[in-house]
Amino acid sequence: MADPSLALQGAIYPRLQADCPSVSGRVYDRPPQAVVFPYIGLGESQTVDDSADCVDGVEVFLTLHVWSRAVGRVEAKRIASEVRSSLHEAELDLGANWHFHLIEHRSTTVMDDPDGVTSHAVITFRALIDAH
Incomplete structure (x- = not known):
């Protein structure tokens, strides 16, 4: 059976591309060497087993990263808010193999990167999924 976290990633990628105008479509699994800031990193x-009688379920905890080189943390916070608005309690289609129940925002942390130039937001979500 396929990996539910991969199905989740496949569902959120286009949603973030469409719903986060501050990054102009720059959403990456692995950013290119000459990446343009700001961007979102998957x-x-x-994946944690959440099975019950007759249900093959999982909890998927997903972390997204926002990277900004604008002065201060305002841009990183704005993009993190776009990410939260896009995904929190969203309806996602994970394809034929998975039944999607929910995705919810768990936390957002915004900090300065050790390079002294970059702001970094770490956004975590929890999704409940079971197999069809």
Whole structure:
């Protein structure tokens, strides 16, 4: 059976491309060497078994990263807000193999990157999915 986190990534990628105008479509699984700022990076995921009687379910915890080189943290916070608005309680289609139940925002942390130039937002979500 396919990986539910991969199906989730496939569903959120085009949604972020469309719903986050501040990054002009710059949403990456792995950013290119000469990346243009700001952008969203699809980050870490963790899949945890959430099975019950007759249900093959999982919880997927997904981390997204926002990177900005604008002065201050305002741009990073604005983009993080766009990400949250796009995905929190969204209806997603994960294809024929998975039944999507929900995705919810868990936390957002905005910080300065150690390079002293870049602002970084870390946004986490939790999704509930089970197999068809």
